[in-house]
Amino acid sequence: MLASQLQAQHQLRWLSHTDPRVNMLAAGVFALVAVLSHQLSALVLLLVIALLLNGLAGTRWRSVGKRLLAFETFMLLLVLLLPFSISGQTWFSLWGMTASIEGAKQALAIILRGNAVVLTLLALLAIREPINLGYGAAALGFSPKLIHLFMMTVRYIQVLGEEFARLRNAMKARAFAPASNWHTWRSYGWMMGMLLVRSMERAQRIVDAMRCRGFDGSLYLNQQLQWRRKDSIALALLLLLSLLPLGLQLFLEH
Missing domain, CATH: 1.10.287 (Helix Hairpins)
Known part of the structure; x- marks a missing residue:
């Protein structure tokens, strides 16, 4: 029973056992896709994929909720003021100020994009040890x-x-x-x-x-990273997932 639970937990956390370059490259591509996505449907799909990655990474949802709460508090002022800052079709008026539908859509897009990027970083980078990310950064140049x-x-x-x-x-x-x-x-x-x-x-x-202790400013690695076949497969799957929102956006535009 215990062995099966440990095996299931290991399978859920497979993202933490890949080469750190896989996580870093996938996180970079995902952030780039989030910037290029502007349709709400693509951003919603992006957020769903980010939640799926957190499920595969085995992250603790309570910890994710606390971090998202801090992020939403930071974004609250921007989201509240944006509908009143962009001109367009009137949504509602408050104290002589007019909120536009275009501003509300842009605020919603910012919320979806920001949450998707934060959740992806939590799923791909926060689960790795900092020393592994340092090795990955060194290997990426x-x-x-x-x-x-x-x-x-x-x-x-x-x-x-x-x-x-x-x-x-x-x-x-x-x-x-x-x-x-x-x-x-x-x-x-x-x-x-x-x-x-x-x-x-x-x-x-x-x-x-x-x-x-003889430190001369050089970075010495105790071990060299080795790219394996499963790392290529993992990177290909993550890149495919991250590019799905762009595919949906192009499909809807045409």
């Missing part, structure tokens, strides 16, 4: 400096988060209560400044430690 920056950011973003939490706890220990006043904004400013100073000091210590 990305700049070594860019790869170093990515790897160091992934490694130390949690350290900065822990430092931020310590500063917040120190403020709470001093009975700090946030409010909408000058004292609160000044306190937050001091906290962010202290976080920046400590980050710079830690970065300098890290650079000194790396130089003591």
Whole structure:
């Protein structure tokens, strides 16, 4: 029973066992298709494919929901203002401002396109270890400096988060209560400044430690990626799925 469950879980997460270049190339093509798609039917199909990829990747829907909630909060202001910013056929009027149907359609297209891209990135890239993505970027010929920056950011973003939490706890220990006043904004400013100073000091210590260990700015890989037949098959299937919305769009236009 347990063995069958593990095997099923392994089959669902086959996207995390392919060559990282497969995930990166498929994610890039999918994002390009999302930019080129402008019909609502194609964008809806794009979103359905993104949900399907998350199902195949075995992602946790609760985690996906939390990340999408943060994304929707960021997009809310743009989506609400867009119908009032584009001229066209009147949809409704509010406080003397007219919302157009064309603006509402464009806002809906932005919502579908943005959610499809975010879901695809969660399905293809978020399931991979950052070190594997670094290997994949190196194999694809990305700049070594860019790869170093990515790897160091992934490694130390949690350290900065822990430092931020310590500063917040120190403020709470001093009975700090946030409010909408000058004292609160000044306190937050001091906290962010202290976080920046400590980050710079830690970065300098890290650079000194790396130089003591002979770091010369070169990127050395512990293992070489090997492209296999199943990687070609996986990439072909993912590219076929990503190109379906463009095919539907061309079919509807003709």
